[in-house]
Amino acid sequence: MGRAPCCPKVGLHKGPWTATEDALLTKYIKENGEGHWRSLPKKAGLLRCGKSCRLRWMNYLRPDIKRGNIEPDEVDLIIRLHALLGNRWSLIAGRLPGRTDNEIKNYWNTHLSKRLKGQGTDSGAHNGPSRETPGLKKRKSNNSMNLKKKKSKSKEIEERKETKIHLPKAIRLTSLRNVRNFSVNGVSNGSDDKLGSGLSTYVEVVKQDLGLSWPDHKDDGFLVEGGLDLDFPIHAQMHRKDGRFEKLYEEYMELLNAEEEQMQLNSFAESLWA
DNA sequence: AACAAAGTCAACCGCTCTGGC
């Protein structure tokens, strides 16, 4: 018995979106907002799967999408976050305003994984792509390519690159279970770890991996042996020039603050490692 | 110029998670 398809496969457009489809989708979302993706295509007059509409909007049409080359500081952040979070592209993307998970995933697979492999520092060992590298795939030749189409496509891409607005992408932080999967330099924290040390390690990882000079003794108000001190000093807000690290850190602290009492932490632990 | 190989990235697929009932 197969899984029911998300939408009827017959009679729907697939493949690259046309300008008309983009316009219809954009117009509809501007008027009605995001969401209800399954019913959206019909209401918007699109012959597309709802998932396809969502993807197109999220990865391409949203006004806050930042296009163009990934900047060096973004690359640095991606590498560090990947070492920290693994292939959790949406989480990584959430820390890179205007960048999409798909974009980062592509960038990683095409540029960084190879580069880091070459340097012998590829942390992709944890959850990295399980199959062959995309670049090693067999490719089809494309003799049928129409030159005119090529040119217009290039122009279109260039035009889109010029129109970019930067806003943070909404982050789904629904599953704290993600925490259990993080790893450092390819070494995952063991599944028999308990939350007390798990969250400590989590913070420790941030500290080490992002190269932040945070105090690690009680007086400076951060890590406590076997537990957490939630009074994190402002002055530890780092030697990093890039404010994204601060933001990232704040998120981690938010996560920690969610469970202030040790008892709560413990029950949280149970749910994590169950 | 023609072709093939390699690289890029938008889009798809299938699975999981979440929340409502």
Place this chain on the structure above:
DNA sequence: AGCCAGAGCGGTTGACTTTGT
């Protein structure tokens, strides 16, 4: 508790582009 629909995620594909011969 179990089911279902909607939404989101990560892996993969393949069309398109660029580069090399």
